[in-house]
Amino acid sequence: MAMKHLSRDLDQLRKSLLDLGGRVELAFRDATAALVERDAERARKVVRGEREIDLSEVRLEEECLKILALHQPVAGDLRFVITVLKVNNDLERMGDAAESIAARALQLIALAPVTVPPDLMPMIQSARGMTRKALECLVLSDVALAREVLRDDAMVDDSQVRMFTNLQQRMRELPDQIGQCVLLLSATRQIERVADLATNIAEDVIFLHEGEIVRHKRSNLRAVPT
């Protein structure tokens, strides 16, 4: 009987996690679209939605603690609940990043429009794909998909290096665009952060299923200041 309740509660936990993940994914999509399309209304939508994401994170953590206290799960179930605790934290940080991007979008909209670096859109597309795959690999227990996320992260990092060079050069050539360039650099960094957090989730999925610790194998020493 207790077992049955545990599996029911774990199903509910999975649903709550997906619900939070869906909100965060949407917030990131809206924030990046607002950035590229100078869409203030969409940026404000992200800012308004952040409170709900924060509340969902708190509730999900409470759900995990309740399951641990009530059912005292062991082995795979225990590892799953701990993974949810960690992913929950990563998702909330993704939500924070989305909110920061939306705030940068609003600040950019208040300034004169400038050409967006050519790498921005592909970088956004990669990061969006990574957030989707990170959630999918967790829910579907798909380790191959998790490894794909790790590979995608290298692409995002490359885009960032090029964007950084591009924007720094532009600051030198067009000093009246320094304000916009600093905001674009900041937004880029937050996009890269979202990709990193998706990578964290994928690493946790690999660890959950294979016991292999893949995190810390990548270097934190990026070629460009982030």
Add this chain to the structure above:
Amino acid sequence: MAMKHLSRDLDQLRKSLLDLGGRVELAFRDATAALVERDAERARKVVRGEREIDLSEVRLEEECLKILALHQPVAGDLRFVITVLKVNNDLERMGDAAESIAARALQLIALAPVTVPPDLMPMIQSARGMTRKALECLVLSDVALAREVLRDDAMVDDSQVRMFTNLQQRMRELPDQIGQCVLLLSATRQIERVADLATNIAEDVIFLHEGEIVRHKRSNLRAVPT
């Protein structure tokens, strides 16, 4: 008997956490000193030490999982172990930030020296104090000290706003210093991140002892791009 083992394992966990915390605190101190004093050797020491911090984080997580699986702690003990899991994660991210600051220091040392903004050193001092207090409040269960960390964070944020304005202005006036300014902006952001992570830890300590969720009460919408 089982109880006795649990309390012995929790003591060991506390020690491991303090050990990791000490390493991270030292890495941050070294990285920021390397930045201000252009000390390449000290920056390289931080980069070399990062691997040990990563390994300690992995071991600490395993210790937590072992305690959960073996003793199935409840109530306060359960919350404590979960808090350690979260703090462990925050400390590792602090270590990452210290490594980033060290990397920026090395890049700066390779460029012509520039005047450091007047707010940098006080900001570093505040952030160093916060990391120390965050560990202390956790180990001593000192909620008043935890609340002090939350107050300090506001000061760090103010310093960052001023540094940001200062550096952006300098980029306009002295375009040949754009490279250095971008690196200093990046280092500033990482210092601010360390202060934020110390704040996370303090918030978790408050939650552990008072059940009050103080996180998410602060706004993520900073006045400056970060």
